[in-house]
Amino acid sequence: MFTGSQSIERIPGYCALCVSRCGSIAVVENGKFVALEPDPSHPTGQALCAKGRAAPELVYHPERLLHPLKRTRPKGDPDPGWQRIGWDEALGLTAAGLRRLAAQHGPESVVFSVVSPSTSAIDDSLAWIQRLMRAFGSPNLSIAMELCGWGRTFATRYTYGTGMGVPGTPMPDLENAGCILFWGYNPSLARLSHATATAAAIRRGARLVVVDPRRTGFAGKADVWLRVRPGSDGALALGIANVMIGRGGYDRAFVRDWTNGPLLVRSDTGRLLTESDLSPGGSARRYVAWDAKAGCPLVYDPALQRYERDGAEAALLGEHEIATQRGGVACRTVFELYAQLCRRYPPEVVEALCGVGRDQVEGAARILWDARPVAYYAWSGVEQQSNATQIIRAISLLYALTGSFDAQGGNVLFPGVPAANVAGEELISAGQRARALGLPERPLGPSRWESVTTDEVYRAILEQRPHAVRGMVGFGANLLLAHADVLRGRAALTALDFYVHADLFMSPTAELADIVLPVATPFERESLKIGFDVSPAAQSLVQLRRPVVEPRGEARSDTRIVFDLACRLGLGAHFWEGDIETAYRHQLGPSGVSLEALRESPSGVRVPLQTRYRKYAEQEEGAPRGFATPTRKIELYSEVFLEHGYPPLPGHEEPLVGPRSRPDLAARYPLILTCAKHTQFCESQHRGLPSLRRRAPDPEVELHPAAAAERGVRAGDWVTIETPEGRIRARARLNESLEPGVVCGQHGWWQACPEIGAPAYDPFGPQGANFNLLIGNAAIDPISGSVPHRAYLCQIRRAD
Numbered sequence: 001m002f003t004g005s006q007s008i009e010r011i012p013g014y015c016a017l018c019v020s021r022c023g024s025i026a027v028v029e030n031g032k033f034v035a036l037e038p039d040p041s042h043p044t045g046q047a048l049c050a051k052g053r054a055a056p057e058l059v060y061h062p063e064r065l066l067h068p069l070k071r072t073r074p075k076g077d078p079d080p081g082w083q084r085i086g087w088d089e090a091l092g093l094t095a096a097g098l099r100r101l102a103a104q105h106g107p108e109s110v111v112f113s114v115v116s117p118s119t120s121a122i123d124d125s126l127a128w129i130q131r132l133m134r135a136f137g138s139p140n141l142s143i144a145m146e147l148c149g150w151g152r153t154f155a156t157r158y159t160y161g162t163g164m165g166v167p168g169t170p171m172p173d174l175e176n177a178g179c180i181l182f183w184g185y186n187p188s189l190a191r192l193s194h195a196t197a198t199a200a201a202i203r204r205g206a207r208l209v210v211v212d213p214r215r216t217g218f219a220g221k222a223d224v225w226l227r228v229r230p231g232s233d234g235a236l237a238l239g240i241a242n243v244m245i246g247r248g249g250y251d252r253a254f255v256r257d258w259t260n261g262p263l264l265v266r267s268d269t270g271r272l273l274t275e276s277d278l279s280p281g282g283s284a285r286r287y288v289a290w291d292a293k294a295g296c297p298l299v300y301d302p303a304l305q306r307y308e309r310d311g312a313e314a315a316l317l318g319e320h321e322i323a324t325q326r327g328g329v330a331c332r333t334v335f336e337l338y339a340q341l342c343r344r345y346p347p348e349v350v351e352a353l354c355g356v357g358r359d360q361v362e363g364a365a366r367i368l369w370d371a372r373p374v375a376y377y378a379w380s381g382v383e384q385q386s387n388a389t390q391i392i393r394a395i396s397l398l399y400a401l402t403g404s405f406d407a408q409g410g411n412v413l414f415p416g417v418p419a420a421n422v423a424g425e426e427l428i429s430a431g432q433r434a435r436a437l438g439l440p441e442r443p444l445g446p447s448r449w450e451s452v453t454t455d456e457v458y459r460a461i462l463e464q465r466p467h468a469v470r471g472m473v474g475f476g477a478n479l480l481l482a483h484a485d486v487l488r489g490r491a492a493l494t495a496l497d498f499y500v501h502a503d504l505f506m507s508p509t510a511e512l513a514d515i516v517l518p519v520a521t522p523f524e525r526e527s528l529k530i531g532f533d534v535s536p537a538a539q540s541l542v543q544l545r546r547p548v549v550e551p552r553g554e555a556r557s558d559t560r561i562v563f564d565l566a567c568r569l570g571l572g573a574h575f576w577e578g579d580i581e582t583a584y585r586h587q588l589g590p591s592g593v594s595l596e597a598l599r600e601s602p603s604g605v606r607v608p609l610q611t612r613y614r615k616y617a618e619q620e621e622g623a624p625r626g627f628a629t630p631t632r633k634i635e636l637y638s639e640v641f642l643e644h645g646y647p648p649l650p651g652h653e654e655p656l657v658g659p660r661s662r663p664d665l666a667a668r669y670p671l672i673l674t675c676a677k678h679t680q681f682c683e684s685q686h687r688g689l690p691s692l693r694r695r696a697p698d699p700e701v702e703l704h705p706a707a708a709a710e711r712g713v714r715a716g717d718w719v720t721i722e723t724p725e726g727r728i729r730a731r732a733r734l735n736e737s738l739e740p741g742v743v744c745g746q747h748g749w750w751q752a753c754p755e756i757g758a759p760a761y762d763p764f765g766p767q768g769a770n771f772n773l774l775i776g777n778a779a780i781d782p783i784s785g786s787v788p789h790r791a792y793l794c795q796i797r798r799a800d
């Protein structure tokens, strides 16, 4: 549009800055990006948050990296001696460095460290980065999986055979839910598109249950808010399940037909009873239930998902002496064992363990049943725990009781627009996959899927265990702000032979690289998005996001960097010889949507999709599809866990750094420390954007007025937070809704905002505010390596 000599352009697209990916319109005046506005015609475009509205400040930020840089002075020197170089030299040096490491130490000696797609626009490029990593031959992706995605992506697979809540897996069907359950999840700040859908659901009468130690926005609106003691969530889930089972308020038919609840467990070995236990010719792959009608064992064949006798009635509860080939063995059904476990958590025990009133436990159990179907989402509150895996299992089992899995209004696998998978799983050999760092210690953990924990990376660099890591390719990821053991992390990154890092800003982590590459913001680069995850309507949208303005300086998209680097590494054949358009065409192939059509419709093209429910019951090759687990049922009981020495049922485990497990520490550090994301900023980013920093100038810690008064602390005072690991400073914010023994901090503070005179913070010392200096990597989840950023012990004092 031209008004006089002014040109105003309104460009549809979406804000890619976080997991919400809100539909938006960029306003460009005379070639300058001046504003980002919501696009209500987009399925995720109802609203934008302050971060999205600050997008122009991000694009034009004076400290953006604009040129490739080369270090000229040794690491550890206070002056890195950054020298500006051209892209050709930067990519050449990078390819040479990586090839040398691959030749001398194997490609597994290079870790690919990537910012989480939940906090950034790396979603644009993640599949291509994974493709590069696999084509290169490294199985070591460091992407904060142990803190952010383990529960949603992998831990739930041990129960449902699928992730829950990440792209390509079931999502809460908020539009149709009768009851919404948010467990350690605060979408009001974390995912705006979920927040608007939840607000709409509440308006039409959906019920809401929130489990959170803090009274978040939705906790304030909930029918039941369960103020759980940090890290005791497993006991709470078992306790709610106990009430549901005790009252018969659960979906008995679903549990009987679609979980492994009816299968018998041998009391002597803990194994599922098999047909081979019963008779010489019996199969070890067929299991045994109890036929309630006939009063005798009943063989179950997981391949056909059928019991041996039609019309038989598998009993859910019960204990039976079974005549095996080697004599009688007492057996109980899985569900009997689960119900017994739950009975150890009656409301009064839950009250004592979790700090949640009995009435509320009962109330939650009632709502989850009466107001079903239940749609749920669990996130950071339960991911960053030393008992994360079993908490997530306990919640998964509770959810199974509701029978809402893949039911309308439950958690539904929405259909997706067909597209080619380009993440390159086929490009890495099984031999290389087996070199993922964490596999020897945690064979069921993230490394099974080529995701490694940061602690594993630090150890492999510093101690060469289980093998040496000498190189790193960083696409964002601010490891030294995002992860525990900060000082060890700094030592590790300093010790790398070769580290290349692509970023928007020179973060404290980037500062330790040999080569730094400038990345374009999402508003300066094109990207293809196939489906927006949160609803069927959102899933049907394919959009080619246009760049709003040209990249500043020499900044390039991560995708461009990946394709160019691939060619330099001799991997061009896997990357369409560097031609991104052809790669997009390949990706879009199965969808039937052309790149031309997408260019013509910048608001996106909708591909009609039909949502089907309860797909587990659909017939496939003569049997119901079932679930992708060993028993083809939802696994309340996990034999896989048993085989690896972990409890097959998710009994409650105390947080490893907590008042109950470490009374010795609790005497000196009497407060329970948790943390939460910041409304104004994503993780360790955005502190330099004036409009955001003005609203939140200082790092804060929330504490109860009573805890504050006891320490002579008033609102706004600077305090120190101290743990056995370290000490930092923050400003006290009083919060009456907390349990008085719980405090809640913030992570990610390092960057200054000179425009408003707001300071930087030392990431490595006690005068700074790097929360993760407070957390160690010693006490972690044995299965996943998750680190307890959400349940630790600390002391707070007034700062002098």
Ligand SMILES: Nc1nc2c(c(=O)[nH]1)N[C@H]1C(S)=C(S)[C@@H](COP(=O)(O)OP(=O)(O)OC[C@H]3O[C@@H](n4cnc5c(=O)[nH]c(N)nc54)[C@H](O)[C@@H]3O)O[C@H]1N2
Pocket (backbone or CB within 6 Å): 018, 019, 116, 118, 119, 148, 183, 184, 185, 186, 187, 189, 190, 191, 211, 212, 213, 214, 216, 228, 229, 230, 231, 232, 233, 379, 380, 381, 382, 674, 675, 676, 677, 678, 679, 680, 681, 682, 683, 790, 791
């Ligand atoms: N504004 C903003 N949005 C973001 C991000 C951001 O940094 N800022 N980050 C993005 C990323 S990477 C992610 S992973 C998502 C995360 O999104 P969320 O998981 O919603 O993030 P949080 O607010 O950190 O944590 C959710 C809640 O967990 C609670 N909590 C703390 N300890 C416990 C506990 O022991 N048990 C339970 N049940 N709850 C607990 C906190 O009080 C908090 O309200 O958000 C994404 N979106």
Ligand SMILES: Nc1nc2c(c(=O)[nH]1)N[C@H]1C(S)=C(S)[C@@H](COP(=O)(O)OP(=O)(O)OC[C@H]3O[C@@H](n4cnc5c(=O)[nH]c(N)nc54)[C@H](O)[C@@H]3O)O[C@H]1N2
Pocket (backbone or CB within 6 Å): 114, 115, 116, 118, 119, 120, 121, 122, 143, 144, 147, 148, 380, 474, 475, 476, 477, 478, 479, 481, 482, 483, 502, 503, 504, 505, 507, 519, 522, 558, 675, 676, 677, 682, 683, 684, 685, 746, 747, 748, 771, 772, 789
């Ligand atoms: N105490 C505590 N620690 C936590 C958490 C917590 O809640 N509490 N949350 C954890 C979680 S859930 C996560 S996901 C991690 C997050 O940790 P990280 O994944 O490291 O995420 P950020 O700190 O948001 O950003 C890291 C860097 O990515 C850069 N960046 C942003 N966008 C892009 C892009 O498009 N391309 C490239 N190349 N770079 C980009 C930013 O400039 C920044 O320097 O932190 C974890 N650490």
Ligand code: SF4
Pocket (backbone or CB within 6 Å): 015, 016, 017, 018, 019, 020, 021, 022, 047, 048, 049, 050, 051, 052, 053, 190, 191, 192, 193
């Ligand atoms: S919630 Fe905010 S930062 Fe995230 S995509 Fe939406 S507007 Fe962007």
Ligand SMILES: [Mo]
Pocket (backbone or CB within 6 Å): 116, 118, 119, 144, 147, 148, 149
């Ligand atoms: Mo995250």
